Structures are given as structure tokens and as C-alpha cells.
Amino acid sequence: MYKYSIDINADLGEGIGNEAQLMPLISSCNIACGGHAGDEFSMQLAVKLAQAQKVKIGAHPSFPDKKNFGRLSMDLSSAALFKTIEDQINSLVAILKKENATLHHIKPHGALYNKATTDPKIASVIIEVIKAIHLPVYLYVPYNSIIAKIAIENRIPIVYEAFADRNYNDDLTLVSRLKDNAVLHNPDAVFEHVFRMTSKGKVKTIIGNYKEIKANTFCIHGDNPKALELVNILRHKLELEGIRIL
Template sequence: MKIDINCDVGEGISNEYLLMPYISSCNIACGGHFGNAKTIDKTIQLAIENKVLIGAHPSFPDTANFGRKVLGISHEELQKSIENQLNLFVERMSFFDEKMHHIKPHGALYNLIAVDEEHAKIFVKSIEKYSKDVFLYVPYGSVIEEIALENNIKIKYEAFADRNYNDNLTLVSRSKENAVITQTEEVFNHIIFMINNQKVKTISGLEKVIKVDTFCVHGDTMNSLEIVENLSKKLKKEGIKIGF
């Protein structure tokens, strides 16, 4: 059995060279919440060296809040920003003669389009020129999943290794103490339960059906390296290989 482990990278943490050997896909910040041509190029190079699939990680254009705040900008502004971010990313990928594998929205944008139909439609419109050849990482049971499938966009279901879930399968807000899971064994137990049961244990103790093709470990989680190292070791013992 194989399972994909992805990381959000190129976000100024400078730990990519440590994380890459333990993951199979990555999402590179492309100028919205962080990033420029230099950081994108450096991260692409590391991904190539480690045979990691490469995706774009567009967000609200908001470096001040690291893309973790919903911005009250017009649909036109949001669409233009996402298109600009993806144009930059594709340009840098072409420099390495590489093709984008997937797109994964970041932070507040990811959470918003999971529940908001209007913004989900704007996001799909923003990526349509790229969507023929790439996957879109989406949460199971989300609005963006439905809109993407209606527009014939290929999807991969994503769940979060280091985040807790509400009963409606949204992520627990980062404003709450129990939002992020940092204990390595707790992260492993969180993942293995989803793999074995196709369900996730929510913060209230409920077990909710979920589909997962790829698990995310945030590169800026304080002990992300220890988390991915432990996952690599423990999943191998379970007969599960990290990869697509």
C-alpha cells in the first residue's frame, strides 16, 4: 500500500532540505503569502533532487498575515492574484523543464473555498487554464470538491496529519489551543486511523467518514521534521510506503 505525504514548503522556514527525503509531494508558496522567483527555484531544485512531486500553493495576497486571514478583496482582484501566482510558478517550473503535478490552495483561501460556493467558483475559474494537466488537492465532502468535479478537474482528497477536525470536517481554528497536533505518536495515530477506517476522529470524539489520497504535514509546524521522520518509520512497519 502507498500513501502520499505532502508538505507546504518554500515558506521561509528553510527546512525543506530536511523534510524532502520523507515526503512524496510538496506545495510551493508562489508569492501570495510568501515566495518569489528565488525561493521558488530553490525549492523546486530540492524537490527534483529528492524525486518529490511538485505543486503550486497559491493563497490570498497577504504576506502580513501569512495568508491565514480572509481578505475582503473583490473577486476580480482575487482571481488576478491567483493567476499571477500560478503564472510565476509555471514560469519557474519551465526553467527546470518540469511540469506542475498539482495545485493546493493555502490557509484561509483553502478553508474558505471548502465551504463557500461563490469563492470556490472564482478559484476554479482562476486555475482553469492549468487544470487540464494537474490535480487539485481538496478536502473530502467540501464545496470545492463538488465545484471542481462539475468542471472536470481531477482531484486528490487531502487530509491533515497535524490538524484536528470539527464534526463538519472543517479544521479546528488555529485560534484554539487544540488546532495543531504536535505529538509525533498522536499524529501517527491520527493518520493510521484514517487509513484503516476511512474515518477521522473529530475533536468531540465522533467518527466521520473521510476519503484520503494525500496527508499534509505543515512545513511550519514546529516539529515537522520529527513528525515526518516518525511517520516514515511507523508507516513502513505497517507495510505502507510513502509515495503516489
């Protein structure tokens, strides 16, 4: 008997080359579609691998900045930001149509994701793109974020996401990657992090406080050097605790 069910997602198609190893261990994936990484070949490969493992497929658009891997904010007009996000999603949708696959969700990447958490302008552009593409997709968003609130107001279906391998600040933003303690590398720490959020609805912040959080999907970054080990151990330990991966 399972006590809880969760989704585990990973950001893929980013040039790391571990998609074939990660895909059997996750239940949804976020495919880079040209903004920070990815091209037609990498998207098609990731889609085929996801289909083979029955993994839900998501688009992973970002600021158009491959040089900085989409992890630095860009000062774009709303129109320019709308166009690049729409173009990125449509590039993946075109491949999905060729492969007879379906787009399940959209999850912004890097600085775009982080900015949309607190910036109504950025969040609103993302929501307008989703409305414009006319596809029944979910949006992966952080709990209690600006983008979550705007999505709900616009009747965009959301899935609350948390990060299995990232530390949190007290305001539920992610600890900056410029800091040494931003990323979790220890499998036991990752498990405790996810198990606490799943079973207690609390996240332990970087200064030791416990804050309310909701999450139905948990991300392991595909570019984490220990991604395979982390997901393997996390899945095993969660299932021992009666948590099913869907």
C-alpha cells in the same frame, strides 16, 4: 506486501528554511508562490530540491497577505481573486519551465483553502483559474467539500487531502488555529490520526466522534516546529503497518 499507498505532502518555500531536510521525507510539495510567502529565489530553490528527490511539485497560492501569512480571509472581488491566484501560479510555472520541471498539482493555502471548503464563490474562482491555465494538474481538496464538488462538476481531477498535524471539527473543517488544540505536536498522535484515516476511513474529531473521511494525500505543515520529527516517525510507523509512501 503493502496494504495501502498514500502521498505525504508539505507546504514549503515559506521562509522556514527546512526544505532540504523535509524533501527526502515527503512525496509531494506545495510551494508558496508569492501570496503569503515566497519569491523567485525561494521558489527556484524548492523546485531544484524537489527535482533532486523526485518529489511532485504543486503551487500553493493564497490570499495576497504576507503580513498575516495568508491565514486571514480577505474581501476581494472575484476578478481580483482570480488575478492574484492566476499570477501566483504563473510565477511558479515560469520557474518550472526554466528548470524543465512539471506542475503536478495546485493546493490553496490557509484562509483561501478553508474558505473554498464552504464558500461556492471562492471555490468557483479557484476552479476557473485552473481551467484558464490550461495545464493538466490535480487539485488537492478536502473530502466532501464545496470545492471538491465543483471541481468534479467541471471535470478537474482531484486528490482528497487530510491533515496529519491538525485536529478536525465534526463538520470536517479544521479546528481554528486560534484554539490551543488546533495543531498536533505528538508523533504518536499524528501517526494514530493518519493510520485511522487511511485504514478505517474515519477521523476522530475534537469532541471524540468518528466521522467518515477519504484521503489519498496527507499534509504535514512545513512551519510546524516539529515537522521533521513528525514526518520521520510517521513514515517509519506507516511503513511498519504496510503503508507505502508514493
